[in-house]
Amino acid sequence: MNIAELQKLTDWLIDGGRSTTSPTRFMAECCERMVAAGLPLWRVGVFVRTLHPEIYGRNFIWKPGAEVELGTVDYHILESPDFHNSPLKIVFQQGLEVRVRVDDPQNMRFPIVNDLRAEGVTDYVALPLPFIGGTVNASSWTTKQPGGFTDEQLAALRSLAKPLARVIEIISLTRTAASLLDTYVGNRAGERIMGGQIRRGHTETMNAAIWLSDLRGFTALSDRLPAETVVDILNQYFDCQVTAIKNHGGEVLKYMGDGLLAVFPIDEYVGDEQQVCSRVLEAAQESRASVASLNYPIGDAVERFRFGVALHVGRILYGNIGGGNRLDFTCIGPAVNLAARLEKIASQLKRTVVASEGFAGVCRGGWADLGEFPVAGFSKAARVYGLADETSAA
Template sequence: MDTSDIQKLTDWLIDGARSAASSTHMFGETCERIVAAGLPLWRVGLFIRTLHPEIYGRNFIWKPGAEVEMGTVDFQILNSPDFQNSPLIAVFQQGIEVRARVDDPASSRFPIVAELRAEGVTDYIALPLLFIDGSIHASSWTTKQPGGFTDAQLAALRRIVTPLTRISEIVTLTRTASSLLDTYVGNRAGERILGGQIRRGHTETMNAAIWLSDLRGFTSLSDRLPAETVVDILNLYFDCQVAAIRKHGGEVLKYMGDGLLAVFPIDEYVGDDQKVCSHVLEAAHESRVSVAEMQYSIGDVVERFRFGLALHVGPILFGNIGGGSRLDFTCIGPAVNLAARLEKIASRLHRTVVASEGFASICRGGWSDLGEFPIAGFSKAERVYGLIEETSAD
């Protein structure tokens, strides 16, 4: 094993692995450099826990001559027998090394050893990655070398793991920030914030289809049900819309109690307003079906739900608004205000989906003219359209 190559590798990692274009390339190049230094690796894994509402962690798997595979695992893995009986459980829980030499009878307590033996692996070691914040992550290293890893090779791996941990932490923090921003403010807003658009007043104008909805009867629902139940219902209700909105190119900007504000950006240079509005209408149809099918059992009573949705299209101001150091990345403008007024009209007319004349004129067909209505705060009445197949509900 060439110790000078190991030193060059650690120096490269400490310097930020600048020649690697991504985290997967960095991990792949690290493993390849270790092999080039004379340490015969077979299968190597990185397991990084993450701060995400649905994803427990990400794994990166390297094998000689193959691209690095990246995957995610959800929180169910914590209760799976494979994980509970894995050497990694001790790494995550105690932050200790775990070695399993295939020829050591004591290693048979790990079911994975039988799989490794079938592959021709002779040695396995799991090493903790200790982040500065105290969180514990893990790496696993295997070899087919007769007799397993030597003491010198294990020392080299431990030496490499230290800078590998630091650069993995930096990548993870960046990914976590991006993930949290996507979760709480949306993809486009998250990209802008990470890109430096963080000062109050940083805004831009864009044309967009606007989606504004709320849950019918929410006030009485909140009054007669426990708060925990109401939260559970709201989460199910929002699930009925968010999947369709994202599927068709929209972005949820804000939840306001039972209200949901989403936008579908329109590229004015491409002129794709008709295509975008058609996608919005498809999302509206899918959401309407999902909400209609939604049920919630409370004792012997099965609750059913209805919602109202207003669709409009127009220019919005999109960016940072707020006071002092507490900002919100949202959209404002007369078009948003009009959508909010239209949603109230939908409620008065007992309609599920209504649209402004601007939206209906772009996305033609399937609309019935519901008449003109005065709009609070606007100088002239607005003609409102409803889905032609939908009659007013009592």
């Protein structure tokens, strides 16, 4: 063991491992420094829980001479036999260290022993990584050294786990903040907020295609069904749109009851307005098909659903709006107002997809001119277009 190198490593961790630029690079450099200090590591794993609606945790796996593997697990891991029979379950739930010597018969209760033996591993130790907030995450350390880890090497791993946990906690908190912002306000808005746009008045103008939709008959639906059922229906209904919106370059900004507001940014300098609007139309057609196939069993009946979406293109004001220290990152402007009015017209016409003259003019083909309609709050009537393949339905 090289005590001087271990001290340098400890100092590097206390300093935040600032010579690295990413979590995977931090993991790689940390393990490489440990090996250089005399720790005979073969495989190292760091397992961190996260605050995410779909992802239970992330894992980082290092092996000498290989790229760090980054993986995720969903909440089903808690029900899997692999987790229940793993030393990591003890670490996560009890915060205890677990050592598994491959040649110790008592450790045969862990199925992982057979995998370790096949890999040539002689010793495995799982160490808790306690965070200041009280949660406990986990790390695993293996070696192929004959006889396993020595007492001195184990002591070194235990002493390094504490500063390592601090750095991982900082990285984890930063990622969690970004993930929560992404979950609740969207990726682009989250990036801006994390970048410092947190004051009222921090806004910018942006050219974008605008998507505004709602579920037909939602008021009557919510009046006759239990609230839990309505929430479940809404979640499935929004799933029909969000996947298509994200896959085609859009970002959901807001849910308003059964309403959904999304934007598809247009780069004016690249001149991709036509491409963006084409992708928006594709997303609308996919959502129309998904909602049409959505059915929900309620008692002996099956509920079917219809929705409407208005598409427009124009300039919007995008940023922080609100009062005091309670802000909302959203978009406003005449273009958004017109999209909202068009969505109401779509409902009146019993249309699924309608578009403004501006949107239909950019994304040509497949439209039927539905005529001009007075628009509340606007001095001029708006010409409205519907998809030609909905003519018979109208």
